[in-house]
Amino acid sequence: MNQKNPEKGYVALLGWSLGAIDAVDRFDRRYVVVAPEWAEAYAKEHDIPFIPWDFERLNDRSYEIAQMLQDKGVDVAIPLFEETVEWAGAINSVLLDQPRLFGQAMLFRDKALMKRRAQLGGIRVGIFEEAHDKADVVRFLKRVNQTLLKLHGDPNDPIHMKAFDKAGCLGHRVIRTPDDVDNIPDDEFPALLESHLDGWEFAVEAWIHGGKIRFLNISEYVTLGYSVFVPATPELESYRPQITRQIEKLIKTFDIEFGFVHPEYFVTNDGVMYFGEVAYRPPGFNVFELLERSYGFNAYQGLVLAFDPKTTDEEIEAFFPQPVADATGHAGCFGVYPRRRVVSELQIPEETENHPYFEFHELNPPWEQKVTKRTAFGTHWGLVYFYGDDPHRMRDLLKHQEELDFYV
Amino acid sequence: MPAESPEARLKQLTDHLDRAQDRLAQARPFAKSTQTVRVLEITRRVMTLPGGIEVVYARIGDLEQAGLFAASDWAHPDKLQPAMAANTIRTGSKEAILLECLSELRLAAVARGRHHHPSLTAEQATRLITQILALNLRLIFRQLTEAERLALGPLAEVVQSHYEFVARQIGFGDILEQLVDEIWRILAQRPVQVDHVKDMITSVAVCLSQPDNGLEGGAQFRGAERLISAVYGPTRGCQEDPGLQVYQERLETMDQPTLRNEALGFGRAMHDTGLVSPYHPVFLRFLRNRYDELISEALGLSSTGSDALACYRDLVFRLIDEAVWPETAQTIYGLAGLLERGILYNPPLAPALWRQINLQLCPAAIQRLGGESLNSVAPRVHLLAAILNVLGQPLGVGQGNNPTCQAARALSMWSSNDPDYLLQLVAWAARDNDVVMHFEGQAIHSGELVSALPPLTDVDPLSAVIVPHLDAIYHAMGRLCVGRPEDPHRWINPEFHGWWVGHGFAIAVDVASGQLQAYEDFLRLFYACYHPLYNGNNPVIHPQPAGIAVTDSAARFMGWHAISIQRVALDPSGAMRVYFFNPNNDSGQDWGGEVRVSTAGCGERFGEASLPFAAFASRLYIFYYDPREVPAQVQAPPEEVSEVLQLATTSWARDRQPTA
Known part of the structure; x- marks a missing residue:
């Protein structure tokens, strides 16, 4: 049992994540969970400090929760999910008496605003535009491909469409033809349109305190939406100095003093780095879990350190390991989507099951036989975890999983 | 990719397991479940490797300490029910099956003194694990039914190796003794349905006949021998289980005193145990028309039963001719009970049984009896045999694995109290597929309601035919009570069961x-x-x-x-x-x-x-x-x-x- 240290900060976790609560409960900071009402009974049963809150939409009650947390003596609020990022901004602007934090949070929540801000800060971004209806999408698709000097009949370069305010791959569509546009439901507008960049996509996780990067991880995507592993291959890690400079630029442009960012970038074939987007909350695909597996530190506890204004430099330096050098191995995971249209059971492919890198899976047996057709980068059916020494073997292994049936 | 040796794989998976166990131990109680799933997933793979079960067994104390069983049905081993535990293996989810296996490894470790448990003594653990093993004895000998094999899927191998391992830890002797006690305890209740009891006896017989079972044999298994002989060789003439055909031939050569001894032997074995050997029908059918005077002894009747037999000779003989076959052997015990109860002296009963003998079954009833089969006796015979059992053992009726306790209770009541009414209901259900009862003057027909109900499992043929009708009527009465301010049983039970239920x-x-x-x-x-x-x-x-x-x-x-x-x-x-x-x-x-x-x-x-x-x-x-x-x-x-x-x-x- 970790004794709570009243000298250190008191944090509020915005959103319900058992992994995060477990980590923070085992840490030396006092905490309270602010999450929807449905979690209240469970929290009560397990003595988890809890305040029920409806995060559905930011409203005039945001000041009320900020006041409530301030009265309790809470120092800072930590967003765990995309939907709570603007709440954290609003609350922290009160708790820390820094009104600009709210405006900063709104930048993180609106992908179009985010891109413009990045562009203003001199960060290289692809071509992008807001779309309010299907006509906007068709126009953008045509214009981008005109720019690329495609002739009539050449296959189009795809464009990407992303919801303004959704996390990760949710609501992310790849559009190649005007026919694809017809399949977009109207309620997905407005959205952000981006040109497609051929290149190497990766993500970064950076813990920031006192305006400085305290730990920087590069997550290598083997295939976007399917698989990721940490630390990255030496080839990608060779860009670390450049990447670090990019993140420093990001920190400056977005005026980030503390906390955690999770941006995505492209490196094109000529080594130029393009900014994709940035989130101010933990990444999906359980990257935190992978980091713990390969470095041994708990990334949520790191999150608390990075947000807590009372954290000292010595404390934070002692907490984080040396990137890459201190990793004991490479940890990766693969998100499973059923490949067949009709499935009846979960069956881990024998070669996966017997692979020395395979650790465990969190796949459930199918609860419906018909697989809904994927229209966007949807939700996977569960993750399969791997761990091993060789990053290239890991990469190829994760890639190979895409060709296997986990549901038959 | 180089193929790795099983030893290397075991080493690797053991490392994974230890890590997952550490993570589980760290997690707060509310966050353990995520980690538990991972531990189970790795454990499963460890257990498939040679020596893997030993690896898990060696860690079982630490795994429990880490919280593997926390907040699950296995958290309090002192409260575990052997029957439930044994069933989990056959019907549980994959996760439940693994947890059950691990829990049994824990019990074995506590029983062997390798692991000290705060709420379980070594003696308690020994008793519990022995009972569980006894109930799953077939698995120790790798005798999975096809259904079990399908349900277990890839876990089948793990589960069987697991049972072998645990049985070796505990010792076969203890398990057998427990099982034998358990069988006697169930038989003391004289159930109508004894198929599963006969299965267990078969398991015991198989176990005792294994040359390498490591058993000393002897006194402790005397109870077992009585059970085995009651099923497989109750008399001199068939004690070495020669097969029905051979026994039939032997009977032809026996003289009257020898046959009398056979009759006494069958009667004794049956009344000792409540079980009827398949040799018994062969014998009884042999006596018919040759030595009818020995039938009373072959049924083990007292003077009351013999008197009833003498008064209703034609009926009883006809029942034997119709209903008593090796497939329906158990009905002999029912027939004996029927005669001993003296209910044939109840005037409507004998004619009602004559009606039953000649009753034409409707297709729905035949279907409920499992349909016509070329290799077995007719559905009509199964039904008649079951009727004799229910009339002979009113308190032996069971509901099987069905939520139909009211119907089973009603059958028992009518059998003991109002047997001719029961036969009337059976005739309606089996011939007409429609039972009529009245509720506060309003007629309720089950025929229109019954088809929607799922078939029953694990019950005697009489229940299989009639319980769906009774259940439908019971629920229809319930619907008529909707909106009444009090518990509907108040009105239903007196109407449903009979005038004698207190108002x-x-x-x-x-x-x-x-x-x-x-x-x-x-x-x-x-x-x-x-x-x-x-x-x-x-x-x-x-x-x-x-x-x-x-x-x-x-x-x-x-x-x-x-x-x-x-x-x-x-x-x-x-x-x-x-x-x-x-x-x-x-x-x-x-x-x-x-x-x-x-x-x-x-x-x-x-x-x-x-x-x-x-x-x-x-x-x-x-x-x-x-x-x-x-x-x-x-x-x-x-x-x-x-x-x-x-x-x-x-x-x-x-x-x-x-x-x-």
Whole structure:
């Protein structure tokens, strides 16, 4: 049992994540969970400090929760999910008496605003535009491909469409033809349109305190939406100095003093780095879990350190390991989507099951036989975890999983 | 990719397991479940490798410490039910099956003194694991049924190796002894359905015949030999289990005294155990028309039974000719019981049985009996045989794995009380596929309702044919009571079962809120109506339906259940007990808080369960009585009433106390 240290900060976790609560409960900071009402009974049963809150939409009650947390003596609020990022901004602007934090949070929540801000800060971004209806999408698709000097009949370069305010791959569509546009439901507008960049996509996780990067991880995507592993291959890690400079630029442009960012970038074939987007909350695909597996530190506890204004430099330096050098191995995971249209059971492919890198899976047996057709980068059916020494073997292994049936 | 040796893989997976175990240990109780799933997933793979089970066994104490069983059904091993545990292996989810295996490894480790457990002694663990193994004995010998194999899928191999491993830790001898005791305990209740008992006996026989079973043999298995011989070789003429054909040939060469000895042997074996050997029908059919005078002995009849046989010779012989085959051997025991009960002297019964013999079954009934089969006796014969069993053993009826306790209870009641009515209902169900009953003057036909119901599993053929009809009618009566302010059983049970069900109705709880309601008055009234020392020394005249709040061995409320009160009497030790019929297949249950239902040794007749009066009252929540027979001055011993109150409010009624 970790004794709570009243000298250190008191944090509020915005959103319900058992992994995060477990980590923070085992840490030396006092905490309270602010999450929807449905979690209240469970929290009560397990003595988890809890305040029920409806995060559905930011409203005039945001000041009320900020006041409530301030009265309790809470120092800072930590967003765990995309939907709570603007709440954290609003609350922290009160708790820390820094009104600009709210405006900063709104930048993180609106992908179009985010891109413009990045562009203003001199960060290289692809071509992008807001779309309010299907006509906007068709126009953008045509214009981008005109720019690329495609002739009539050449296959189009795809464009990407992303919801303004959704996390990760949710609501992310790849559009190649005007026919694809017809399949977009109207309620997905407005959205952000981006040109497609051929290149190497990766993500970064950076813990920031006192305006400085305290730990920087590069997550290598083997295939976007399917698989990721940490630390990255030496080839990608060779860009670390450049990447670090990019993140420093990001920190400056977005005026980030503390906390955690999770941006995505492209490196094109000529080594130029393009900014994709940035989130101010933990990444999906359980990257935190992978980091713990390969470095041994708990990334949520790191999150608390990075947000807590009372954290000292010595404390934070002692907490984080040396990137890459201190990793004991490479940890990766693969998100499973059923490949067949009709499935009846979960069956881990024998070669996966017997692979020395395979650790465990969190796949459930199918609860419906018909697989809904994927229209966007949807939700996977569960993750399969791997761990091993060789990053290239890991990469190829994760890639190979895409060709296997986990549901038959 | 180089193929790795199993040793290297085991080493690697063991590392994964240790890591997952550490993560589990770190996690707070509320976050353990995520980690548990991972540990289980790795454990499964470890256990498939040679030496893997040993690896898990060596860590089982640490795994438990880490919280593997926390917040699951396995958290309190002292409360585990062997039957439930044994069933989990066959019917549980993948996760539950693995947890069950790990829990059994834990029990084995505690039993062998390798792991000390705060709430379980080595003796308790030994008893528990032995019982579980006894119930899954077939798995130790790798005798999975096809259905089990399919259900277990890739886990089948793990589960079988697991049982072999655990059985080696515990020793086969202990397991067998337990199993034999268990079989005797069940047989003491004389169930109609004995297929699973015969299966268990077969397992024991297989085990004893294995040359490398490591058993000393001898005295401790005497009980086993009696069971095995009752099924496989009850008499001199068939003691080495020669096969039905050979035995048939031997009979042709036997003289009258030898045949008499065979008859006595069959009768004795059957009444000792309640089991009938398939040789018995061969013998009985051989006697017919040759040595009819030996039939009384072959049925093991007393003078009462012999007299009934003599009076209804033609009928009984015809029943033997029609219903007694090796496939329906058990019906001989039913026939003997029917004769001993003297119910043939009830005028409508013999003609009703003649009707039954000639009854044409409708297609729906044939289907409920499993359809026509070329290799077995006809559905009509199965039904007739089951009728003899139910009439001969009214308290042997069980509900199988179906939520139909009211129907099973009704069958038992009619069999003991109103057998010709039962035969009438069977005729309607089997011939017409339509049973008619009346509720407050309104006719209810089951024919229109019955097709929607799923088929029953694991019941005797009579129940298979009639219970769907009874269930449909029971529910239809329930629908007619919708909107009435009180518990519908108040009106349904007297209409459903018969005129003899008391029209006074007492219930311990308020139906709307589920809270206790005038509970002490309820208890006092029960004493005044049923306890001979407070009701003017009146016995229970007809079995009366009653409702029980069933609790588990930790005295937690599990649900409402229908039973019938058979009689109230002093037991051999002079204590007042309630003897009751529980349509559940095994009445010997631990209801927690010292309330342990006895099935033998406290003056029970075959098939009865019993509890001391106060203990019974503490689980009672509905009973019926005749308001005209309530004594003018209701009296009950105050100290006993408060004892009952205590037992109830510390168990099922814990959260049902009205807020004043």
